[in-house]
Amino acid sequence: MTRSWLCFVLLLLLAAACDKENDDLVKPLSADEFPQVIVLDDEGDGGLEDEDAFSFKLTLLDRADATGAAPAGKITPLKEAVTVNFKVTGFKGFNKLSDYIKDAKAFYEIDDCTTSEDAGIKIPLQFDVNTGLGSVQFPAGVEEVEVEFEVDDALFDDDVFNTKKRELTIQLTGTAGNNVAVQANKTADFTYSVQDDEAIYGEWELDSKDAAAFTRFKTLFGLVSEDIKGLTAADVKKITFEVEYGEIKVVVKLKATEVVNECGSAETKNKEIEIETEIEELADDELEGDIEFGEVLELGKGKFAEFVYKGSFKITGKQLTLELKGELEDEETDDIMLTLEK
Amino acid sequence: MMTKWIASCLLFLFPWCAWAQQAIVKGTITDAVNKEVLTGATISLLGSNNSTVTDVNGEFFIYAGSGTRSLVVRYLGYSDSTITLELKPNETRVLRIGLSSSYARLSSVIVMGLLQGQAKALNQQKNADNIRNVIASDQIGRFPDPNAAEALQRVPGVNIERDQGEGRYVFVRGLAPQFTNVSVNGEQIPSPEADVRFVALDAIPADQLASIEVSKSLTPDMDGDAVGGSVNLITRTAQSKKPRINASLAGGYNQLMRATNIQGQLQYAQRLGNKEKLGVLFNSSYYHNDLGSDNIERSPQDNEVELRDYSLTRTRLGLSSTIDYRFNPRHEVYLRALYSRFTDREWRRRYVFKPEDEEIEKLTKDRFEAQSITTINLGAKHNFNSFFLNYEAQFSNGRQNTPYDNEIGFIAGIPSVLGFKNPKYPSITADDFTDNKAYELDEAGFGHTLAKDRNITAKFDLGIPYKLNNNSGLIKVGAKLRRKEKSYSITQDYYEAIADVPTLDAFEEGPIKSSFLGGRYELGKPLSVGSFINYFNANPAAFASSPEDKAIDEALEAYDAEEHVVAAYAMARQQFNKLMVLGGVRYERTKVSYHSKDVVIDGAGDLQEIVPVTGSSSYDFLLPQASVRYQLSKFTNLRAAATFSYARPNFSEIIPSQEINQEDNIATAGNAALKPVKAFNLDLLGEHYFGNVGVLSGGFFYKRLNDFIYRRVLFNSPYPLAGTPYLNSIDVVQAQNGNQANVTGFEFAFQNNLSFLPGALKYFSLYVNYTYAHSAATLQSRTADAAKPNTTEKLRLPGQATHVGNISLAFERKKFNARVSFNFNGEYLSEVGATSEEDVFVKDRLQADISAGYAFNAHWRLFAEVLNITNQPFERYMATKDQLIQREYYRQWGRFGVKFDW
Structure with a gap:
């Protein structure tokens, strides 16, 4: 009986001695150890x-x-x-x-x-x-x-x-x-x-009273905004195109107002429709060149779609001319020209 | 309760069955010369149809009336022996019977013990009640098979799936591994892997086993969840008072890695005490192997090619023990334990050429995985005057621990051009792609997973012998309870550089191999994962983790599940002269419950939420089983079996975890209501045994599978599928029932010594088997869409090879033996693609191995073996054979060693 137990112990020792499998292992910091x-x-x-x-x-x-x-x-x-x-x-x-x-x-x-x-x-x-x-x-x-x-x-x-x-x-x-x-x-x-505010950066305004320009604006940006698609010129107070670091904002300030309660003080402000986009391509050290901007649009019910506007720009003094084509999934606009003033 | 009821009914219906005043004859049958136990010997009571068969320990017991009785003992390759006994009422007579070989060659080569192994296997096969193949331990040693899967590939109708050239999963009769259950000492063992039920048999060393049984037809006392077959691995037991010590020590060499391997085994067995009441056996083995592979893969859809350089260190530790105590010839208790631990450390170094993205990725993985299986069987056997009672409790535990799974990915903006004029070796043109200075860090992933599967089982079998006229029979009832707990947890961290991490050349090391794929491709210097992690640990502020990816991975895969099984059976076995009829019914009830999580990805591809979910299901099966065996002659049997069985779904298919990816408009969902696959199996077999230890057999099989499980796409489905949907239209991929599949085939086997040939040719023996199988499964067509979602198509069952076979030619004379073996696995469908153009097939593979041995005497012998001598690759193709998508080479490996038996 002693022999059998001795043999058993020897077998276990043999197994333990052989059981080396983590040579040269360097353990990475765990998530808890990560600073x-x-x-x-x-x-x-x-x-x-x-x-x-x-x-x-x-x-x-x-x-x-x-x-x-x-x-x-x-x-x-x-x-x-x-x-x-x-x-x-x-x-x-x-x-x-x-x-x-x-x-x-x-x-x-x-x-x-x-x-x-x-x-x-x-x-x-x-x-x-x-x-x-x-x-x-x-x-x-x-x-x-x-x-x-x-x-x-x-x-x-x-x-x-x-x-x-x-x-x-x-x-x-x-x-x-x-x-x-x-x-x-x-x-x-x-x-x-x-x-440089002599370049494309800054705020540019579209003449919303120009019926043809307003229609072109609606066609172009109505692609991604039902609110803009449904506008009439009479609704609009001001349309601006704001070029900032890495982003372009299209802002439609409406004549309609609303009371906004910010940080405890109520203030009456014009309602705004805003399209925020990221700049994909822009030659900001030129007075004319290519431009591309876009964003992901939430369509509701968990659906999202990416839209993009591509085209060119040209600055002449205080005037910016944009020629853009919009794309949203399978829909796209024609090339549409907009002229804005600084 | 149910079992008691069934037993009571049976006892009431057959009042004449209990034999009062009967005696019991119990004993052991051994070889008269070397005292080896003889498994599968037939012991018949002369003048009646009452007979029994020795078990794996050469033991038997038989009920006999009192008075003068004659027992006839038969064993293939040995002379019949008749023993006359004078039995008193209620007496228990213990015999130890030694048989002498009738076959001269069996005696002459006894020192090798190889033919004895073949004889054991064939005797068990011949006398089994069902259709069964047996591999005895002596036989396992004949082929160079280090693990249980590789040993099984020699059985007719069995093919295996390999990993890195080593056998891992078993396919019986062309059915995927989930259709075959695996037991140790008669009780199912849990799978160490996370999402499946089947067991990777490379975790179990072959030298821990006394024998392996493959049952291709079921009897009611067997678990009903086996459609393809049932594999039973039987561990060893001490046989004699004389201490038996077996040992082996071998060293080997892997040609690809130019590395050595080592293998050792030590076994001690002895029966102790004057009456040999206590038996102890301890067995241990260890195998350390450095191996590798050279692999090239292609993704035709993405126009990508990967070069994969694997190196691995695998170890296989086996410890087993059997302690049994025989109170007296009628009553005994036993404790059997098996522990196996398989470790696999893998370094995978790969290039991914992506011409469409003008990028090349260089990824290096260092992963360690340890699979362990523990089984402990504690049971007792009682033979009373009019019945026998066996009962057992089993604890088994499967565990797969991956303490680290580290993969570091670098990427370079290098264009490449791929050419497939030679599909075996695609051409790759990329400037300086081995220059590590071009590679910047893409992502580092550090993972840890733990899968646990635990079974606790209790069961009993009650046997009541009876006599109908002069024909003996046996009524058997039994029941089983099994509680399973399975879980999977994962920790996964991803890191990206948020600063200038050095390029790959800062972390490179020397090449691991001297050449890759015969020097056709240059791999340059690989990344040292340890060197990179040292940098990571010293500069953590240069990295950012990705908690979102971590949360998704950890939630998607983790789960807890419980499964409770209640089973009961009643069966009768009746001998009518030469006809044996066995019939009965088995009832199994399964109740399963789960906890997991849903992962919702929003339309922008970001994690929206993680929702805990639970699910449960239960199902019942009543499984009639019938087998008949007709003995045409002493050596010829005809068999038939009609059985019902089923296969439980994999856990990964039923766990109600889901991933909803609104960005891709697709969701994958578990299906807790998934039903098991139901099967009807029909088997016919004719077998003729040769007195000089051989067999010729041929048979037909047919399987009809209902509720076959397949992955179905539910187009434009609302989501979730149950309850109030919050999405109106999304494609949901889910495992579903509903289709039928059929498998039809035949198998043929021949093994015999060619002693009828002249001269030295008479020392040869031949071992041949072949299985043909054809399958057809009806599935939702891949061309189905929202307009015609119910269109179907027919496919081969995944994993089903049309042709599977073995040929082995052996030479055996006196102290020397040599064998050349060929194992053929026919091509099979491996993955069902989204379209038929994406179906993936594994190509035919023919592996040739040679082995030889020389015995100095009855105690010492040398052995040598070389595997994969023709360097056969593992190959896969997509849709057509000329579109190869994977080729993996292992080169040759071999062993040389010494065995000691005392």
């Missing part, structure tokens, strides 16, 4: 040359929601504040950073109507306009922090069509104290571009 990562919220932004401020935002990467309430993941705010270092670099179109940036401040949104600044909460921020180096505290319990720079609004404001870039870049350089649990993404950057 909170502070990132720049966007790759860039832009403002017209007479803007007196611009900002960038710091946020946290989405994480899986253990509660399951947000299955696609969500930002999990920090439990303790972390100081994030950043630098402003790579400026083009000017020689000295201090010629353009005058001051900086940081704040975060408490709700849609209130910022930390409104509530008297001061976010520690340091910024040296000479070196471009700065740091800002990312407070606990918030999802994003905005750093706003006050800039010289006269430095670039001219009446000349500029073809050279005027921009600067912001990068995160790390967190204070080499915090392992909270790290900053150090290689992504945010570029702020000064947009």
Whole structure:
């Protein structure tokens, strides 16, 4: 009997000795071990040359929601504040950073109507306009922090069509104290571009009193908006075409008004129909060229469709001429020309 | 309760059946020379039709009236032996009978033990009540088959599906693996895999088994959920007082990987005590194998080609034990345990050439998977004067743990041109595609999965012998309860670069193989997954996770399920002179419940919501079974069987989890109301055995499958299918019942020693079997659409090969034996495509293996084997044979070792 047990033990030892299968394995950080990562919220932004401020935002990467309430993941705010270092670099179109940036401040949104600044909460921020180096505290319990720079609004404001870039870049350089649990993404950057208001950027208005122009506008944008398709000229107060950083907005301001209650104060405003699109292609350093913009349209009942407008533009002084063709699934418009004024 | 009722009725209906004053003769039949037990020997009571057969341990018991009785013992290859006994009323007589071989060659080559294995198998087959093939342990050793699946490929009508060249799943009579149940020691084992019921038999080392039985027709005392067949793996038991130690040690070589492998086995068995009441057996084996494959795949629809370079390390650990205690000749208890652990670490390095996107992807996977199966059977056998009672409890656990499944994908914007003038080796033109500097990180995925399947079973069998005139019979009733719990959990994380992660050259390592596909393609330097993960761990802020993809993957696949089975049967076996009739009925009730999740993707392709869902179903089956065997002569049987059986759906088909993708306007949905496939099976078989240990058999089989399960597209369906729909029109893909399929075929087998030939040729033996099968399943036509959704078409059943066969020629003389074996798997439909142009077929494959052995004496012998000597690839094609979509080469591998029996 002793022999049989001895034999059994030997067999087990033999099996255990042979059971090696994870040689050279390097285990990746698990989702729980993966640090909170502070990132720049966007790759860039832009403002017209007479803007007196611009900002960038710091946020946290989405994480899986253990509660399951947000299955696609969500930002999990920090439990303790972390100081994030950043630098402003790579400026083009000017020689000295201090010629353009005058001051900086940081704040975060408490709700849609209130910022930390409104509530008297001061976010520690340091910024040296000479070196471009700065740091800002990312407070606990918030999802994003905005750093706003006050800039010289006269430095670039001219009446000349500029073809050279005027921009600067912001990068995160790390967190204070080499915090392992909270790290900053150090290689992504945010570029702020000064947009030339002699180019296509800015607000352009269509003469809605021009019956032919109004009909062409309705044909073109009625493709993606039943509200625009049903308009009469008498309904309309103003039609604008707003070209901004990365997006184009078509806004129809109606004569009809509504009372809008924003942040506790009621205000009577004109109703608006708005089509927001992303720019796919635009030669913004030319006075004429190709243009393409579009978006995904929600059709209801869970259906979505992508629409796109393609064509060309031409700027002559204060006049913008667009020749566009709209496409939505199997429907499309003819090439339609619109003339707008700045 | 039901079983008691059935038993009471049977006892009432057959009051004459109980034999008062009868004796029991119990014993063991062994070879007179080497004391090996003889399985499948017939023991008949002279002057009556009362007979029995020895079990896998060579043991038997038979009821006999008191007085002078003569027993006749018959065993193929041995002389008949008659023993006369004077039996007293209620006596239990214990015998140990040694038979002498009547066949000179059987004695002369006894040291090899190979013919003895063949004799065991054929005797069991010959005397079985149903249509059954048996592989004895000695036979398993004849072929170079390291796992249970590969051993089974030698059985007529069985073909196997391979993974990396090694057998994994078993197809019986052309039916897919879910139509065959797998048992260990007579009780079903759970599948370690997540979404199926069938068992990957490469997890079980062949050398842990005493024998393998493949039942092609059912009897009422067998589980009814077997349409193709039922495979029973039987572990070993101690036989004698003399300690038996068996061991083997082998080393091998894989030509493709230029790597060695190692295999060892050690078994100890002994019956202890003066009366040998306690039997103990411990068996362990271990196999470590470094293997690989060179693979090229093509996707004709996408105009893409993949080069896949696999290297793997597989281990197979087997531990088994049987402890039995015989209180006296009538009563015994036993504990049988089997633990097997199969591990598979796989490195997959692949290029994906995408000319349409002008991209080339380079992906590297490092995955470890451990499949384990544990079975513990605790039972007892009681032989009373007028009945016998066997009962058993079984715990079995299947588990598949994948602690890591890491895949790193890099991508390069390199255009490529693919040419298919030579479909076997497509031409690939792409500038500097092996330059790792061109590849940027696309995505890194880190996964972990755990699948668990646990069965707890309790059952009993009660047998009551009776006599009708002078014909003996047996009434048998029994019942079973089984509770199954199955679950699958998954953790999957995806990361993308949000900063400038270095290009692939920063993580490269030296090539694993000296050449790929014979040097036809250059692969450059592969990625070191460990090197990349080191970078990832040091620079996590350069990566962003994708919690949405994580949530979708984890919710879609995870589930918990419970299944309760209640079964009962009643059967009678009656011998009328040369005719044996066995008939009865089996009742099985199954109740299943599930918990899983729905995933809703909105029209923009984003995750909308994840909704927990539950479902349940239950079904009953009453399964009449009948088998007859007519003994034309001492060596010739005619058999027929008409049986009803069924196959439960795979868990993946019934779990009510759903994915609704509004972007693509398609939803996939589980179907908790899915019914099992019902089958009627008809079998006819004629078999003639040769006294010098051989057989010639031929048979016909027919199966009609109702409620056949297939994937149906419900065009423009409201969604959800039940309750208030919130979508009016979406295409829903769901497994559904409703169609019929038929399988018809015949099989032929011949094995015998060619002793009638002159000279040295008489030392050869031939083993041939062939199965032809034809199937037709009616399915919703792939051309069906919303206008004509009920259009049907006929297809072959997936997995059904028209031609399957084996040829093996062996030479065996004195201390030397050698064998060359060919295994042929005919082509079969592997995947049913969206259109017939997308149907995927696995091509014919003929594998040739050679093995040889030399016995120094009764204790020591050498063996050597080389597998896949012709380097046969695994090939798949789409629609037409010239449109090859996969070719995978393994090269040759072999082993050389020594076996020790003491």
